[in-house]
Amino acid sequence: MMRLVAGNLNYSSWTMRPWLALEHARAPYRLHDVGMFTQDDWRDRVLSFSGAGKVPVLVDGALTIHESLAICEYVAEKFPEAALWPADPALRARGRAISCEMLSSFQTLRTLMPTNLRGRAARTPEGPGLAQDIRRVLDIWRASLDTSPGSFLLGDFSIADCMFMPVAARFRTYGVMVPDFARTYMDRMFALPSVQKLEQLAEAAPPIAQYDAALSAPKP
Numbered sequence: 001m002m003r004l005v006a007g008n009l010n011y012s013s014w015t016m017r018p019w020l021a022l023e024h025a026r027a028p029y030r031l032h033d034v035g036m037f038t039q040d041d042w043r044d045r046v047l048s049f050s051g052a053g054k055v056p057v058l059v060d061g062a063l064t065i066h067e068s069l070a071i072c073e074y075v076a077e078k079f080p081e082a083a084l085w086p087a088d089p090a091l092r093a094r095g096r097a098i099s100c101e102m103l104s105s106f107q108t109l110r111t112l113m114p115t116n117l118r119g120r121a122a123r124t125p126e127g128p129g130l131a132q133d134i135r136r137v138l139d140i141w142r143a144s145l146d147t148s149p150g151s152f153l154l155g156d157f158s159i160a161d162c163m164f165m166p167v168a169a170r171f172r173t174y175g176v177m178v179p180d181f182a183r184t185y186m187d188r189m190f191a192l193p194s195v196q197k198l199e200q201l202a203e204a205a206p207p208i209a210q211y212d213a214a215l216s217a218p219k220p
Contacts, residue, residue, distance in 0.1 A: 002029040005049045005057035007036040010202035011211045013115040013166035015056045018071035020162040023194040025075050025082035038206045069103050072159045086154045095160040098140050102163040109133035113170045114214050117202040121174045121215045141182055151188050
């Protein structure tokens, strides 16, 4: 059986993404939580699976795959019946483009609004770089949803939605005001059984003080 070597499911956005793909595919797997920031040897545990030293890592027999999008792609190929990418090649190309952008961009958003699925912040962070990141996410969502043949970014739920779900969670956690189309998309996301299951697991996850501190950060 496959193993997903994971960070804390309340805070690790990179773990959430392949976790959602595995759940959507109904793949048989076990979660192997390394105790990120709560156990002294957690980094050594990660290194025992991957020299990259980061979570998540998917272990499938003798194969180990690190990096969230690569894991999602592997799950899509291993379980094609899950249709984690749409059949339409143009939609697939768009999905890969926006997923790669999510992977490589939005550093200010990540820094000022760290993922905290169960948390609710006392204030909404501000800053020009953050506002630019938020605008770009909303641009991606609007353009994708305007041409989507279904309720999600590429039609049915896909890897692209896995990649952007933690951003939707950040917007909720930090009280970001979003237009109606984005609120509707976020509501659809949070209504998914897999996301609701994730939230239940996040509620029981051990707290990590440095991430929780961002919820009460003073106004700069």
